[in-house]
Amino acid sequence: MSHLLSAADLAHGIEDVVVLDVRWALTTANTGAGRADYEAGHVPGAFFVDLDTELAAPAGEGGRHPLPDPAVVQALARRAGITERSRVVVYDAKESYAAARAWWVLRWAGVPDVRVLDGGYAAWLAAGLPVSTEEPADRHGDFAVRPGQLPTLDAAGAARLAREGLLLDARAPERYAGEAEPIDPVAGHVPGAVNSPTAAWLAEDGSFRRDLAEVWKRVTDGREAQAGPVGVYCGSGVTAAHEMLALAQLGVDTVLYPGSWSEWIRDPSRPVATGSEPG
Structure with missing residues (x-):
């Protein structure tokens, strides 16, 4: 699907x-x-x-x-x-x-x-389709939320996956490398994480690329995740979901580290890697 x-x-x-x-x-x-x-x-x-x-x-x-x-x-x-x-x-x-x-x-x-x-x-x-400025009225649905239907990673789980499997960092290369950090107070990445910039999955018109399998091949570059899903994080858990959507299109199971980099750096005892390689 x-x-x-x-x-x-x-x-x-x-x-x-x-x-x-x-x-x-x-x-x-x-x-x-x-x-x-x-x-x-x-x-x-x-x-x-x-x-x-x-x-x-x-x-x-x-x-x-x-x-x-x-x-x-x-x-x-x-x-x-x-x-x-x-x-x-x-x-x-x-x-x-x-x-x-x-x-x-x-x-x-x-x-x-x-x-x-x-x-x-x-x-x-x-596509030339119609637009509206009217806001619909409350429809009073009856959906009952059941949180936790998708798995997540905490910091310890992200660190373990970076060592033992495949953890992707969806941020821009300069943020991953620690060369620039416009948002968070500490620059760098989770040691062992592989950089996979979210923008690389997009076509010029903002849609997802049609050659997602080729993008994935370049990201893995011979690396294979061991048993279990691929972990994904970004700065705060927003754009990581975009990469997860791209991988879902390919049938690749993923798991989100919701806190992402902005949560990782809140504990000064957690290690930080810099440079263009996982480290």
């Missing part, structure tokens, strides 16, 4: 799905931009979802985007009318970074059928 949906396919079946708009400001300087973009125009019938408050808990010991309170996710699901039988489609502006976080969180919470609009709202507009 593909986890992705084209704009044409969404338009064809839009009456039968729950659509969530997860446009998100990547920087604090643009906080609120996602909501403003939604109000300016969105896929008809889509509900706006705020990543920072509905798909993550407040920043703290668990990193910049810890897993959300299940009660918050349940409120979101019920507001959008999600039931056990719902098919849910999520999208963001273009690259599906935030949409992938929603895809992962909703499945972690027990929503069985979640897809991502490939290419996001940009793909919808490019």
Whole structure:
């Protein structure tokens, strides 16, 4: 089963799905931009979802985007009318970074059928499909969240997987290498983690590349994960979900380290590697 949906396919079946708009400001300087973009125009019938408050808990010991309170996710699901039988489609502006976080969180919470609009709202507009500025009314769904339906890694588990299996760091190469760190106070990566920049999985139009298997071949480069899934982390557990979505398209089992780098560095006793190699 593909986890992705084209704009044409969404338009064809839009009456039968729950659509969530997860446009998100990547920087604090643009906080609120996602909501403003939604109000300016969105896929008809889509509900706006705020990543920072509905798909993550407040920043703290668990990193910049810890897993959300299940009660918050349940409120979101019920507001959008999600039931056990719902098919849910999520999208963001273009690259599906935030949409992938929603895809992962909703499945972690027990929503069985979640897809991502490939290419996001940009793909919808490019297809010449209609837009709306009307916000739908609360649909009062009855979905009961069951958190923990997807496995996760803690810091110890991430360190073990980096030694014994395959742990991917989805951040840009310069952040992984410790050459630049625009967000977190410490630069570098988890020792043993392999750099796999999220952007490498994207085509120029923001959709997922059609040659994902070739990208995966270059990432592994002879490395093979031992028994168990591939671990993935990023800065705070958002863009890592995007890489997990790409790998899900290939049938590769993955597990998220939700705290990611922003949680790893909160304990000064944890080692930090720098340079372009796993270390």
